[in-house]
Amino acid sequence: MTEITPVTGRRGGECFLVSDGSAAFLVDTGYAFCAEETVGNIEKALGGRGLDYILITHSHYDHVGGLERIKRRWPSARTAASRHAADIFARDGARQLMRSLDATAAEQKGCAPAAYDYTEGLAADIIVGEGDELKAGGMTAGVMNTPGHTRCSVNYYFKEADIMALSETNGVRISREIVTPAFVVAYRISLEAIERAISMSPGRLIVSHHGEVAGEEAAEFLDKALAAAKDEAEFVMGMHRSGAAFEEIMKACTERHYKGRRKEYQPQSAFEMNQRAMLAKLIEELGGENAPSEAHRPRHNASGL
Numbered sequence: 001m002t003e004i005t006p007v008t009g010r011r012g013g014e015c016f017l018v019s020d021g022s023a024a025f026l027v028d029t030g031y032a033f034c035a036e037e038t039v040g041n042i043e044k045a046l047g048g049r050g051l052d053y054i055l056i057t058h059s060h061y062d063h064v065g066g067l068e069r070i071k072r073r074w075p076s077a078r079t080a081a082s083r084h085a086a087d088i089f090a091r092d093g094a095r096q097l098m099r100s101l102d103a104t105a106a107e108q109k110g111c112a113p114a115a116y117d118y119t120e121g122l123a124a125d126i127i128v129g130e131g132d133e134l135k136a137g138g139m140t141a142g143v144m145n146t147p148g149h150t151r152c153s154v155n156y157y158f159k160e161a162d163i164m165a166l167s168e169t170n171g172v173r174i175s176r177e178i179v180t181p182a183f184v185v186a187y188r189i190s191l192e193a194i195e196r197a198i199s200m201s202p203g204r205l206i207v208s209h210h211g212e213v214a215g216e217e218a219a220e221f222l223d224k225a226l227a228a229a230k231d232e233a234e235f236v237m238g239m240h241r242s243g244a245a246f247e248e249i250m251k252a253c254t255e256r257h258y259k260g261r262r263k264e265y266q267p268q269s270a271f272e273m274n275q276r277a278m279l280a281k282l283i284e285e286l287g288g289e290n291a292p293s294e295a296h297r298p299r300h301n302a303s304g305l
Contacts, residue, residue: 002161009034012265022137032065033106068121085152148190171225
């Protein structure tokens with residue numbers, strides 16, 4: 001039986017070990033400020049066994065911050081990421097923004113910021129894209145491009161175990177009843193990614209910022225993710241076409257989404273950065289009149305994309 005083990009250092013920087021005993025894949029690496037805790041959790045889960053691959057779903061700070069410390073502990077583990085993610089890792093502006101957001105997250109959680117520059121360790125050993133496969137032991141992780149949350153987003157599908165590790169393009173589960181959309185850079189592409197996942201009917205999911213859901217609950221999540229994305233587009237475009245200003249729409253979306261458990265894992269600055277990018281792209285993509293001006297259009301999202 002392939003096991004999915006949460007190895008998260010702090011809530012909001014979720015990462016998961018996927019292992020069948022013959023090999024081990026780590027999905028994302030969490031925050032930098034609590035990377036030593038993440039390393040300790042991985043060591044406990046591995047029980048002395050090695051780590052084969054580190055799979056990066058996308059380049060946001062809360063998914064890649066622990067990479068430097070994890071690679072230092074398991075130097076033979078190979079880091080897989082998309083070409084665009086690798087390019088982001090090399091950008092000084094993106095690295096500066098990641099360090100700032102990680103420090104903000106640390107402060108929010110009452111922790112000290114990372115005492116080292118974790119972005120110096122950001123690099124991909126393997127560039128992956130649609131259709132690529134990563135093999136170790138009796139496990140195979142197939143790569144699916146899902147460039148909706150970020151241009152660098154990918155899913156990984158473990159075909160032997162029927163497990164799909166989702167990027168945030170497929171939405172974020174706040175509770176069983178609530179799924180929030182996260183199509184920061186592309187709406188229609190996000191719908192296509194969710195619909196593709198639905199068509200594959202994976203038996204088990206690793207949902208970003210949540211964890212494992214299986215069976216009927218997995219199908220339910222994907223259905224809710226699709227409905228939530230469509231509902232968000234309808235809500236935003238309805239306000240826009242009725243003449244609401246960008247800041248009015250932003251305020252309404254913040255009231256809708258930035259509450260409850262969302263506040264536990266995402267600093268408001270990161271939420272607002274992504275939300276602004278999402279609104280601007282959505283209005284532009286769906287052909288709204290009076291698209292956001294450059295004054296309202298964010299220069300970056302939460303990893304500098």
